[in-house]
Amino acid sequence: MSDIESKIKKAYELSDLLYSRERDRISSELKKDLPKISNSFELRGIFYSGMHVNKIFNRKLEAINQLVNFRINQDMKEIGKLFDVVTSEICEKIYERVKQLVESQINNLKFEMEKFCRHFPGPDSYLDLIDSRIKDEKNKLISYTKREVDIFQKQSESNVQRDKNKEKKFIISKIIEKVDSINSLMEQNYKIKLFVIQEQKIWNNLFEPCEDRKDFVLYITALSSLVDWINIKKLKDSLKIEPKTGSINYLERFLQEKYSNYDLNIIIRLRRIFAIRKMFVHKVTQESIKAIRELNVEYPNINYEELWGKILLDFYASLRQLEEILLL
Known part of the structure; x- marks a missing residue:
């Protein structure tokens, strides 16, 4: 051996x-x-x-x-x-x-x-x-x-890419593709545009390298905005039971009613991103620390570049699964 x-x-x-x-x-x-x-x-x-x-x-x-x-x-x-x-x-x-x-x-x-x-x-x-x-x-x-x-x-x-930003830029490009694809499928199936992008320049921010805590806070806030911009008003009209307030709760209720066998990790990943954002925008909680460690990132000595890369992959994974469901 x-x-x-x-x-x-x-x-x-x-x-x-x-x-x-x-x-x-x-x-x-x-x-x-x-x-x-x-x-x-x-x-x-x-x-x-x-x-x-x-x-x-x-x-x-x-x-x-x-x-x-x-x-x-x-x-x-x-x-x-x-x-x-x-x-x-x-x-x-x-x-x-x-x-x-x-x-x-x-x-x-x-x-x-x-x-x-x-x-x-x-x-x-x-x-x-x-x-x-x-x-x-x-x-x-x-x-x-x-x-x-x-x-x-x-x-x-x-981790071994010579250009560390190359992989992230590729993932962000795929995220943009998935958002557009999901919007198209939702309009075809339910006459709803799921993501209402209020500021197109948000994509430009995400393409920049994440070098420190300041960059990370800017980028995770921008990424979370995509979820905040979920079309709650239109989703509400299609639901039998109205959930608690919050874009993720509305998306979760939509999936529960329309696709009961959906993979729960779609929502789990999105909630994890919001939990991590909370500690940088509001206050540190045990939920936030747990969310970071679930991504196998060290806390409190956070490698922000590593954490940002894993969050992008998490977000992309949820979008990809959501797209797969809508294609059924």
Whole structure:
């Protein structure tokens, strides 16, 4: 075994150790929550109900999502410590490790839910619904894993660009393309222009290099403005239930009503960007610090160029997924 192979092996072993600890913590919380959920439905006299089944299913699924996210992030973190450039072979290995986890967890979820529903009167109706949801959730998790690993590889590749701004300029160009494409698709499908760009010069600002904190504050404020300019008024007219105020809440409600199986990471990434902006425009919060660390950026000694690059990739990923949904 070569020195590099040995280091990779140790990186995965450390990741596995940390994962096992996190798995135990998540499992412990799940075991506490499930009886509470069932007791609440029993007290209300609706123990044998679809709502009960859905609540149990969603709580178990939440735990699986936590496990998958931890596995992806921990593998990428440990491998990222070893290499400036991550090869496609290493990324494929990370993907396969997470994919195996997804498949085993989903299979276990199917078994547990079938066992749970067997005690219900007329269990077949519940089982059919569960089978359908399990297939959807498995596909979403695998697609999410693939996207995250692809982004990880792109990020590592961008680290060794001779012209560090070249990659960012390319991503910003792709962001502009996606905004235009999304607007076009929304107008075709719903007669709504989703992004109402109030200042075209905003794009010029984003193309400039991010060298320090001052630049970063300017750019993340500009990027957030794109989300602030979501056409709330038009979206509101198309919704059955009006959400809380805020452009992201309106977009989230729109996706919930029109595309119920949408990838939640579309909204999660946008909220993360807003959480990071908040600490520079308003005040530092634990939510903001957590958001920065989720991008594997050191805090409080922030590398603003690195953070800005990862935020651009996050924003682009959400736009790309949103475009994919609208093309269905």
